[in-house]
Amino acid sequence: MIARLIPHPGLSAFLVLTWVLLTNSVSLNTLVLALLLGLAIPVLTASYWPDRPRLRSPVRLLCYIGLVVWDVIVANFQVARIILFMPHDQIRSAWITVPIDLPSPEALAMLAGTITLTPGTLTADVSADRKALLIHCLHAPDPDATRDDIKQRYEARLQRIFA
Amino acid sequence: MSLALEILVSAALVVGGIFGLIGSFGLLKLRGAMQRLHAPTKATTVGVGCTLIASALTGLAATQAASWHEVLVTAFLFLTAPLTALYLAKTHMLTTPPGELPPTGTPRDWSNRDAPG
Numbered sequence: 001m002i003a004r005l006i007p008h009p010g011l012s013a014f015l016v017l018t019w020v021l022l023t024n025s026v027s028l029n030t031l032v033l034a035l036l037l038g039l040a041i042p043v044l045t046a047s048y049w050p051d052r053p054r055l056r057s058p059v060r061l062l063c064y065i066g067l068v069v070w071d072v073i074v075a076n077f078q079v080a081r082i083i084l085f086m087p088h089d090q091i092r093s094a095w096i097t098v099p100i101d102l103p104s105p106e107a108l109a110m111l112a113g114t115i116t117l118t119p120g121t122l123t124a125d126v127s128a129d130r131k132a133l134l135i136h137c138l139h140a141p142d143p144d145a146t147r148d149d150i151k152q153r154y155e156a157r158l159q160r161i162f163a
Numbered sequence: 164m165s166l167a168l169e170i171l172v173s174a175a176l177v178v179g180g181i182f183g184l185i186g187s188f189g190l191l192k193l194r195g196a197m198q199r200l201h202a203p204t205k206a207t208t209v210g211v212g213c214t215l216i217a218s219a220l221t222g223l224a225a226t227q228a229a230s231w232h233e234v235l236v237t238a239f240l241f242l243t244a245p246l247t248a249l250y251l252a253k254t255h256m257l258t259t260p261p262g263e264l265p266p267t268g269t270p271r272d273w274s275n276r277d278a279p280g
């Protein structure tokens with residue numbers, strides 16, 4: 001019964017939190033509306049989440065978000081340096097293929113987003129069988145090292161987060 | 164607003180402005196659509212981030228209550244920035260000659276080129 005009323009407890013909690021942040025106040029009014037939204041939206045959108053992956057470890061997810069935020073800040077300085085100080089003929093742009101072993105589309109989407117936000121790399125496409133990502137590097141003197149870095153730093157962590 | 168807070172807000176605004184400028188300058192300087200895509204997706208994230216920090220600090224000083232809108236803006240920015248870049252990259256791929264892209268290493272081609280069915 002509870003499982004049918006609240007098919008997606010994580011999403012419900014997230015929606016309640018988002019609504020409270022949007023209205024910027026914690027009063028009975030906002031909480032009631034937040035709860036209504038948090039209960040209604042997961043039920044209405046349940047058909048869009050056919051095989052949603054289980055979050056194995058929320059703590060690891062928070063650590064991952066922290067790591068990505070830190071990497072984004074570092075990436076900004078690296079890209080700024082390349083833009084400002086590197087002559088055109090020294091910028092080695094490259095396309096690389098990264099083979100991916102992630103079971104769920106949600107984890108894959110998260111990896112693609114992470115790659116776009118972090119140092120000098122940008123996700124351009126995914127192979128039709130979802131087994132490889134096409135990535136463009138702004139400056140990659142050693143494309144193999146970039147590929148291994150993505151696999152070890154992000155993919156391995158995502159594999160542990162999503163069961 | 165105390166002097167220290169004013170200095171902090173000003174510093175955040177100046178740093179944010181510089182990063183926004185660098186991102187726009189990158190659009191001019193880099194060559195080719197794919198290289199140009201790197202500048203605004205990355206160099207501007209810290210720019211927007213610093214502006215949001217300044218906004219949050221000003222709000223904190225003015226109303227004595229934390230404003231959480233900046234947290235939401237950050238979250239939505241992180242969700243949407245990669246998507247815009249992905250759409251632009253995929254559109255650009257339609258005009259790239261096939262030999263320029265590396266092979267997938269799997270039986271299927273990149274989803275942009277893979278024949279349906």
